[in-house]
Amino acid sequence: MDLQKIIDSMQKEGLDSVLILKPENIAYLSSFKPSSLSMVIIKEDAILHTSKMDMEDAESNSKLQLKEFKSLEEIEKELKGVVGIEKSLPVSVCKKICEDKKIKLTEIVEYQRMIKTTDEIDKIKKSIKIAEKSFLETDFSGTEFEAAANLEYRLKFNGSVKPAFETIIASGSRSSIPHSTISNNKLETPVVIDWGAVHDNYCSDITRTLVQSEKEIEIFNIVLEAQQEAIKAIKPGIKASYVDKTARKVIEEHGYGDNFIHSTGHGLGLEVHENPTLSMKSDFKLEKGMVVTVEPGIYIKDQFGIRIEDDILIKRRGKVLTGLKKIF
Amino acid sequence: MDLQKIIDSMQKEGLDSVLILKPENIAYLSSFKPSSLSMVIIKEDAILHTSKMDMEDAESNSKLQLKEFKSLEEIEKELKGVVGIEKSLPVSVCKKICEDKKIKLTEIVEYQRMIKTTDEIDKIKKSIKIAEKSFLETDFSGTEFEAAANLEYRLKFNGSVKPAFETIIASGSRSSIPHSTISNNKLETPVVIDWGAVHDNYCSDITRTLVQSEKEIEIFNIVLEAQQEAIKAIKPGIKASYVDKTARKVIEEHGYGDNFIHSTGHGLGLEVHENPTLSMKSDFKLEKGMVVTVEPGIYIKDQFGIRIEDDILIKRRGKVLTGLKKIF
Numbered sequence: 001m002d003l004q005k006i007i008d009s010m011q012k013e014g015l016d017s018v019l020i021l022k023p024e025n026i027a028y029l030s031s032f033k034p035s036s037l038s039m040v041i042i043k044e045d046a047i048l049h050t051s052k053m054d055m056e057d058a059e060s061n062s063k064l065q066l067k068e069f070k071s072l073e074e075i076e077k078e079l080k081g082v083v084g085i086e087k088s089l090p091v092s093v094c095k096k097i098c099e100d101k102k103i104k105l106t107e108i109v110e111y112q113r114m115i116k117t118t119d120e121i122d123k124i125k126k127s128i129k130i131a132e133k134s135f136l137e138t139d140f141s142g143t144e145f146e147a148a149a150n151l152e153y154r155l156k157f158n159g160s161v162k163p164a165f166e167t168i169i170a171s172g173s174r175s176s177i178p179h180s181t182i183s184n185n186k187l188e189t190p191v192v193i194d195w196g197a198v199h200d201n202y203c204s205d206i207t208r209t210l211v212q213s214e215k216e217i218e219i220f221n222i223v224l225e226a227q228q229e230a231i232k233a234i235k236p237g238i239k240a241s242y243v244d245k246t247a248r249k250v251i252e253e254h255g256y257g258d259n260f261i262h263s264t265g266h267g268l269g270l271e272v273h274e275n276p277t278l279s280m281k282s283d284f285k286l287e288k289g290m291v292v293t294v295e296p297g298i299y300i301k302d303q304f305g306i307r308i309e310d311d312i313l314i315k316r317r318g319k320v321l322t323g324l325k326k327i328f
Numbered sequence: 329m330d331l332q333k334i335i336d337s338m339q340k341e342g343l344d345s346v347l348i349l350k351p352e353n354i355a356y357l358s359s360f361k362p363s364s365l366s367m368v369i370i371k372e373d374a375i376l377h378t379s380k381m382d383m384e385d386a387e388s389n390s391k392l393q394l395k396e397f398k399s400l401e402e403i404e405k406e407l408k409g410v411v412g413i414e415k416s417l418p419v420s421v422c423k424k425i426c427e428d429k430k431i432k433l434t435e436i437v438e439y440q441r442m443i444k445t446t447d448e449i450d451k452i453k454k455s456i457k458i459a460e461k462s463f464l465e466t467d468f469s470g471t472e473f474e475a476a477a478n479l480e481y482r483l484k485f486n487g488s489v490k491p492a493f494e495t496i497i498a499s500g501s502r503s504s505i506p507h508s509t510i511s512n513n514k515l516e517t518p519v520v521i522d523w524g525a526v527h528d529n530y531c532s533d534i535t536r537t538l539v540q541s542e543k544e545i546e547i548f549n550i551v552l553e554a555q556q557e558a559i560k561a562i563k564p565g566i567k568a569s570y571v572d573k574t575a576r577k578v579i580e581e582h583g584y585g586d587n588f589i590h591s592t593g594h595g596l597g598l599e600v601h602e603n604p605t606l607s608m609k610s611d612f613k614l615e616k617g618m619v620v621t622v623e624p625g626i627y628i629k630d631q632f633g634i635r636i637e638d639d640i641l642i643k644r645r646g647k648v649l650t651g652l653k654k655i656f
Contacts, residue, residue, distance in 0.1 A: 035507035052589045056629055057505045087420035092433060094419050105420060149484035156477035161510060166490050177385045179363035182489060261380045301384060 001028055002112070003046055009108050010042065016081025018042040018108060019097065022088055024270040025109040027201050032062040038069060041078050049075065072096045084108060107275070114267060114275050115289040121313060123202035124268065124291055125321055128311060130158045130197035131204040132324050140191065140210070144169040144182040147193075155197050164196030164203035164272045175209070175305040178262055178297060190216045190304050196272060203272040205293050206322055207309035216306065219256075219298050223306045226250035226296040230264055230278075231310070234294075234318030240282040247296040248280070256298045265293040268311055290314045291321070329356055330440070331374055337436050338370065344409025346370040346436060347425065350416055352598040353437040355529050360390040366397060369406050377403065400424045412436060435603070442595060442603050443617040449641060451530035452596065452619055453649055456639055458486045458525035459532040460652050468519065468538070472497040472510040475521075483525050492524030492531040492600045503537070503633040506590055506625060518544045518632050524600060531600040533621050534650050535637035544634065547584075547626050551634045554578035554624040558592055558606075559638070562622075562646030568610040575624040576608070584626045593621040596639055618642045619649070 006029075010018060020026055020040040027033035029040050030048045035057075038050040049069040050058045058066055069075075076097050083098060084106035094103070116124070134154035140147045148167045155163055170180035172188040180192075189212035196205040211220045230247035244264040251260045263279035268291045276284030278292055286292075295309030310322040334357075338346060348354055348368040355361040357368050358376045363385075366378040377397040378386045386394055397403075404425045411426060412434035422431070444452070462482035468475045476495045483491055498508035500516040508520075517540035524533040539548045558575035572592040579588045591607035596619045604612030606620055614620075623637030638650040 053506045056627075057508065085419065088418045090416045091413065091419055091422050092415035095433070105423070145487065146485065149481055152484055153477055153481035156480055157474065159473065162491075162494050178381045180385065299384075 001031075001117075003029070003042075006042065006108055006112060007044070009111070010084065013084065013104070013106060013108065014082055015084040015104060015106060015108070016043070017079050018084035018106060019075070019079060019089070020086065020109060021093065022086055022109075024201075024274075025086065025113075027270055028109060028113055030058075030062040030064040032058050032064075033201055034058070039075060040064065041075070043078075043080065110275050113269055114284075115287060116269060116291055116313075117289075120202065120269065121289075121291065123200045124204065124311070127160070127164075127197045127199035127202050127204040128206070128321055130155065130160050130199055131164075131195060131206055132322070134158050134160070134197065135193070135195070135206075135208070135324065140187060140193075143184050143186055144171055144174075145184055147187060148182045151193070151195055155195070158197070160197035160199065162198055164198050164205060168192060168194035168207075170305070173302060173304060176299045176301055176303060178299060178305065178307065189213065190220075190306055192305060192307055194307065194309065201270055203268060203270070204311060204322075205268055205272050205309065206311065206324070207295055207307045208324060209306045209308060211306065216304065219300075219304075219306045220308075222251060222254045222256065223296055223298055223308050226260075227294055227308050227310070230294050230296065231312060231318050231320065234286060234292075234312060234314060235316065236286055236288050236314060238286055240276045240278045240284040240286055240292075241280055243278045243286075243292075243294065244280050244282065247294070251296060251298060259298045259300055260296060261299055262297065265295050265309075267292055286314055288314055288316075294318075329359075329445075331357070331370075334370060334436055334440060335372070337439070338412065341412065341432070341434060341436065342410055343412040343432060343434060343436075344371070345407050346412040346434060347403070347407060347417070348414065348437060349421065350414055350437075352529075352602075353414065353441075355598055356437060356441055358386075358390040358392040360386050360392075361529055362386070367403060368392065369403070371406075371408065438603050441597055443615060444597060444619055444641075445617075448530065448597065449617075449619065451528045452532065452639070455488070455492075455525045455527035455530050455532040456534070456649055458483065458488050458527055459492075459523060459534055460650070462486050462488070462525065463521070463523070463534075463536070463652065468515060468521070471512045471514055472499055472502075473512055475515060476510045479521070479523055483523070486525070488525035488527065490526055492526050492533060496520060496522035496535075498633070501630060501632060504627045504629055504631060506627060506633065506635065517541065518548075518634055520633060520635055522635065522637065529598055531596060531598070532639060532650075533596055533600050533637065534639065534652070535623055535635045536652060537634045537636060539634065544632065547628075547632075547634045548636075550579060550582045550584065551624055551626055551636050554588075555622055555636050555638070558622050558624065559640060559646050559648065562614060562620075562640060562642060563644065564614055564616045564642060566614050568604045568606045568612040568614055568620075569608055571606045571614070571620075571622065572608050572610065575622070579624060579626060587626045587628055588624060589627055590625065593623050593637075595620055614642055616642055616644075622646075
């Protein structure tokens, strides 16, 4: 994190102060992820206002100067001139803090977060390693619930403080729902397994689908082709939407366009879904240092679904950070 | 959930339409918890607008009529007259949807959610049972990480789709941080274990502290006394702040007032922290059918901390739903 860069961007955007509430943005700025209502105010410098309850932990971990958070009224007094606020700021907080103030929506921290430092890339790589090691150690048998319990146990045992998101294990006809919740159904192919670890606040996000029947393999190969073409399309300077279009085109050509019902991918870092999105309408341009997922899928209602997802670091081309090829 | 009651409350608050984005509120209204941007609009009736990706799942589970969510512009057209919006609505959505509209912050759904139906109470009880069974099956040995991995494995195995929150296992001097993150430290007393299950979207939330030394037992007994007095104070009609005051008074009398650095408790249901809060400044009055936690603690910096937390259903008095007394 480069605070000077953020202060420079504030000047460009005409902001005199910026208010940060989103825990991931606070973690980015301070290296400390608060467990209760906390905020960072950036003016000439950045100060973390955190609760009494989080203070001891913050004292050990925060790289920013600390103050105890007491009330929104005190925060309001600290904000001067044109105030930059996050898109996700709750309206109720905005009403209390921004009354009579000139406010402007800003994504100043999110924009800097898109381009990862080598330190951040190392953390994501470690998070991927934990996810992959855990996957290989997992016994995928019994029910979706049991398999998910086994996988998440290995994740935690291997040092992931929590799963990056609710692990998806969608088997048989349930695999046609992209974000299926786990059930007590016995595992049967195809089995979509979508999981990730968290290492030092950084996420990984991988999907593998286990297939068996001829029809499943046929669809699998279309998804794989779409994914590989999309990964090949990645390079700095192209539109994020072009990656989506590339994957979508392959799937459309095989006649399954209507069955690809989500975006091709998203940025990955402190959040499991962050900028840039790789969707049809995405306005982002790809840049060196971004880390994104590429995860096309085909979902045939009442039959089954297939998804394949890898994590890609953008260098001169897209560099695939995830492994586990041997399970194909 | 009683939709007519919500529509009646809308009339009382002078609202013509209400926009709901918070996933827990959507789960309350529709029995379906979406995995992506979705919203409920309540006018004469309630309609769930959900993404294409969530549609198949919503069709099986939602009790509300469904429409596919396409754009915020379409949602904007649906909103008529005075629009009630949630406190947590992100300002960016508010800007797009509420421009030129008369808007009013409302907690219409949160208020109804405070008073649990027998069906909801049954779900919370089941969630507590899963949490307690899992606790008793867990081997608390090795490091904080290993013990947490064991406990969360049992939670999932016993049917909790995820932990209600990041399990806290804070051992030795780390126990002085109320929301400590787990470490690779070997377990040593005191061990604060704060965990919960999720059953059918409803949460449980329990804390037990394992103690050994004379000093630890002394502090434990003060916290237990504060907790028992606070639970005894509970009845319909009293202020929520009175429960906090009761616990705080006991701890102050023993000379540890400055070491009780959080609120006494909070409501429990679809969210692990919901209304009513049991804090010093809480304006809520307790009512029959509320479910709250009571969880005082004493935290001595650089030494250790103790917390005890149970889940209480408010009937004519406070009925403790949690068990596990034998571990004391």
